[in-house]
Amino acid sequence: MTHVKLISAALGALAYSVALQANAATDTFITPAGSTVTDGAVNASAVFVTGSGMITITLNDLLANPKSAGQLLSDIEFTLSNGATTGTLASSSAQEISIASHIGTPGGIVSTGWGLNDNVSGGLQLDVLGFAGPSHLIIGPGPYTNANGSIDGNGPHNPFLWGTATFTVDVTGVTAGTSITGAVFSFGTTEGANLVTGTPGTSVPEPASLGLLGLGLAGLGLARRRGRKA
DSSP states (O other): OHHHHHHHHHHHHHHHHHHHHHTOEEEEEEOOTTOEETTEEOOEEEEEEEETTEEEEEEEEOOSSOOOGGGSEEEEEEEETTOOOOOEEEEEEEEEEEEETTEEEEEEEEOOOOEEEEEETTEEEEESTTTTTTSOOEEOOSOOTTOOTTTTTOTTTOSEEEEEEEEEEEOTTOOTTOOEEEEEEEESSSTTOSEEEOEEOOOEEGGGGHHHHHHHHHHHHHHHHHHHHO
């Protein structure tokens, strides 16, 4: 009987967790293939997950072995289908990395120091230059053998955020039905420069995981029937 209760509790927790995931939707934006800015090639993505009153945003700098700080991700502007233009940055995190003598030395997980700007191009903007910059730009993976003096051993720019940064933004009125209608990436250390308009990926509604929820509920029912037999 104890084992049946434990199974029932575990399956119930699984069903609840999947139900929470079902109340969210995902939009992905990427820089178009072959994108360049003044200092060279850039490559980045942004994944937006909308839920009840909040958006989780994961920014990724995907350009390996960058040459210049001008190629590093420094902000993203985005617009929402519900027209929201104000919000609050609730939390953010990323791993730091410092680069000297063309070697990257990983640091700890820290708050990004980025901030949220309201009413930017009809939407919102996550930005580092107006808050923590010129450090904490997002840099892609190594090796860093191509890094020039704007990256390698450059105190004002070190440490960087290594590859990925995650943000949670509270926005009144956002639901799982809210989509991201546009995203513009910005690179480098000059505010508003080196803009690249993101290409939208396929919107993936998390309710696809409702099948797992059904499986969890079915298992829960099975455990209960076995409990009654016991």
